[in-house]
Amino acid sequence: MSETSADVPPQTAPPIASRWLGRIGYMEALELQESLVKQRQAGEIDDTLLLLEHDPVYTIGRTRDRSSLRQAEALPHPVIEINRGGQATYHGPGQLVGYLILDLHAYGCDLHRYLRALEEAMIALLQREGVSAAGRREGLTGVWIENRKIASIGVGVRKWVTMHGFALNVSRDLAGFASIVPCGIADVEMTSVERETGRDWSVEGVADALTADLVREIGGLAKPVS
Numbered sequence: 001m002s003e004t005s006a007d008v009p010p011q012t013a014p015p016i017a018s019r020w021l022g023r024i025g026y027m028e029a030l031e032l033q034e035s036l037v038k039q040r041q042a043g044e045i046d047d048t049l050l051l052l053e054h055d056p057v058y059t060i061g062r063t064r065d066r067s068s069l070r071q072a073e074a075l076p077h078p079v080i081e082i083n084r085g086g087q088a089t090y091h092g093p094g095q096l097v098g099y100l101i102l103d104l105h106a107y108g109c110d111l112h113r114y115l116r117a118l119e120e121a122m123i124a125l126l127q128r129e130g131v132s133a134a135g136r137r138e139g140l141t142g143v144w145i146e147n148r149k150i151a152s153i154g155v156g157v158r159k160w161v162t163m164h165g166f167a168l169n170v171s172r173d174l175a176g177f178a179s180i181v182p183c184g185i186a187d188v189e190m191t192s193v194e195r196e197t198g199r200d201w202s203v204e205g206v207a208d209a210l211t212a213d214l215v216r217e218i219g220g221l222a223k224p225v226s
Helices: 026-041 111-128 175-179 193-197 203-219
Strands: 016-024 047-054 057-061 079-082 089-091 095-101 134-137 140-145 148-158 161-169
Touching: 016 026, 016 203, 026 047, 026 079, 026 095, 026 161, 047 203, 089 095, 095 203, 111 134, 111 140, 111 148, 111 161, 111 203, 148 193
Parallel strands: 016 047, 057 079
Antiparallel strands: 047 095, 057 089, 095 161, 134 140, 140 148, 148 161
16 A cells, blocks of 8 residues: 555644844853753753854864964964864854754754755745755755855764854855865865855845744654654
């Protein structure tokens, strides 16, 4: 007997509370994430999406290999080591950062599918805005337009509750990346929403446009109700 829609258990996606924080310092946002992760683990809050811009900063995962910091002693902005995967990246004004505090137990405890959902949300936004070539590169995390990288992803997980998330370049000004090898990928060219669409955007405007895509793609990961 073939399976029909009536035979498929319904899926339920937990609510996601979205918050626009504006421009804040990196450490302030990190402390907020740490607090929210503990609250989410205790079941005191819903899943939470933080959207924001950062003051200029470089971050790098916990690794002995720091070759992605081209001249570590002469970088124009501070460097912070954090508990995510990956090499160095840049955060600063003109870039949309999204931090997600999600309990992945509701999404099958599948980190790979979660990463793909983050990518898919940004790809959907870009394609809707006319960037038809937006997509993935085999073996690499993030969002690309051919060989140009527009978004980076790096997450941390504690007892299956996520933190950190994605950084989507919005502004045409990408000078902050010049002092590093972004994500440790040699010869990568960084790009942005403004460069690819040829239009001016506010970071908050991109955040508003992206939120529904994120909620939809993450919600699609929800485990069937037994």
